[in-house]
Amino acid sequence: MKKKLKQLEPYVHSLFAHLHSHPEVSWNEKETTAYLLQRLSEDGFKCTPFVSFPGLIAEIGSGKPVIAIRADMDALWQEKDGTFQAVHSCGHDAHMSIILAAAALLKDSIDGLKGTIRFIFQPAEETGEGAIAVTKLGLVDDVDFLYGLHLRPIEELPLGAAAPAINHGASHHILGKIIGEDAHGARPHLGTSAIEAGMMLHHLLSQIKLSPMNPHSVKLTRFEAGSDNLNIIPGTAIFGIDARAQSNEDLNYLKSEIQRSLLALEKWYGISIEQEQQPDTTASIISKEALDYMETAIIDTLGKKGLHKTVITPGSDDFHFYTKLRPNIKATMLALGADLTPGLHHPQMTFDHSCLIIGVEIMARAVLETMKAES
Numbered sequence: 001m002k003k004k005l006k007q008l009e010p011y012v013h014s015l016f017a018h019l020h021s022h023p024e025v026s027w028n029e030k031e032t033t034a035y036l037l038q039r040l041s042e043d044g045f046k047c048t049p050f051v052s053f054p055g056l057i058a059e060i061g062s063g064k065p066v067i068a069i070r071a072d073m074d075a076l077w078q079e080k081d082g083t084f085q086a087v088h089s090c091g092h093d094a095h096m097s098i099i100l101a102a103a104a105l106l107k108d109s110i111d112g113l114k115g116t117i118r119f120i121f122q123p124a125e126e127t128g129e130g131a132i133a134v135t136k137l138g139l140v141d142d143v144d145f146l147y148g149l150h151l152r153p154i155e156e157l158p159l160g161a162a163a164p165a166i167n168h169g170a171s172h173h174i175l176g177k178i179i180g181e182d183a184h185g186a187r188p189h190l191g192t193s194a195i196e197a198g199m200m201l202h203h204l205l206s207q208i209k210l211s212p213m214n215p216h217s218v219k220l221t222r223f224e225a226g227s228d229n230l231n232i233i234p235g236t237a238i239f240g241i242d243a244r245a246q247s248n249e250d251l252n253y254l255k256s257e258i259q260r261s262l263l264a265l266e267k268w269y270g271i272s273i274e275q276e277q278q279p280d281t282t283a284s285i286i287s288k289e290a291l292d293y294m295e296t297a298i299i300d301t302l303g304k305k306g307l308h309k310t311v312i313t314p315g316s317d318d319f320h321f322y323t324k325l326r327p328n329i330k331a332t333m334l335a336l337g338a339d340l341t342p343g344l345h346h347p348q349m350t351f352d353h354s355c356l357i358i359g360v361e362i363m364a365r366a367v368l369e370t371m372k373a374e375s
Helices: 004-020 030-042 092-107 128-135 193-208 250-267 286-302 319-327 356-372
Strands: 044-047 056-062 066-072 076-078 083-087 114-123 143-153 166-168 170-179 216-224 236-245 272-277 309-311 331-342
Touching: 004 030, 004 092, 004 356, 030 044, 030 056, 030 092, 030 114, 030 309, 056 092, 066 319, 066 356, 092 114, 092 143, 092 216, 092 356, 114 128, 114 356, 128 166, 128 286, 128 319, 143 286, 143 319, 143 356, 166 216, 166 331, 170 193, 170 250, 193 216, 193 236, 193 250, 216 250, 236 250, 286 331
Parallel strands: 066 114, 066 143, 143 331, 166 309
Antiparallel strands: 044 056, 056 114, 076 083, 170 236, 170 272, 216 236
């Protein structure tokens, strides 16, 4: 395998260079899909693009067990170098590159093994909707094991280290609108200030508490009010709320407290609040069997010194919807050290690209280990 990996190293770097320079945001990954389809078809994979949205699956082998590997595809829309643009600041370009190269490696490594390997290239992870959409297509109904991966920030894992699971938290997002009444700057008593209501909302959210032993947070992440006319007190404002918890139960409590705060705000200020609740992301559901196979793959690749314990993070990933919606699936997500700085979702995010071939080897070994044991 080491010889094949050496040959694949330029390939995985060329994949990354292309994908990194062609980012596309959630539900718009059309050129990305076309590129993946072209590369996989050229390598002889049976490919099936999704019909109603971007993304595709590719397969090799046949029969049971069915082992799936998922890569997310979408970039983020954010300001970089003074311009709003699509940016691969969460490493999804790396994830796709690793899985594409792992597919090429596995195609030449499964002779004599029984089972199906399914590569899922999923859109819209950042909106929390992609995994649900793929599941509704029935494409994971027969899956026995599911593996994913994610680059980790340097404060969690350095280059040359990996963990067999990521314990993600759950998240909840609200896009809301405060509707009060405008007033002249000289007559504030004649209106209802959306800014004052927003300041109180910020305070109310900061008072929502759980046990300090349970990681959690609730905060405003967006607030827009007013216009170019500085003598108008705005009665209308747009706001966004981000809530995080390490368990689904704790998130449900935070959600109920947020609604209690919004109701109190309406009564106190005599305003109305419109809200659009986006789909929650679920906390991780980790299979012991899948974790064990991934752990073996890490040791075989990096040695015992490279194996770290499960990463616990307040971040979220819609990967875990697969196991929530299809509890029969045994799944885990590789945490890959990459010396990633300054952080995920930072527009200037960068990492050591030598982690790419490490990820290829670990993912391929995890699949092969599973096939050998489960066939």
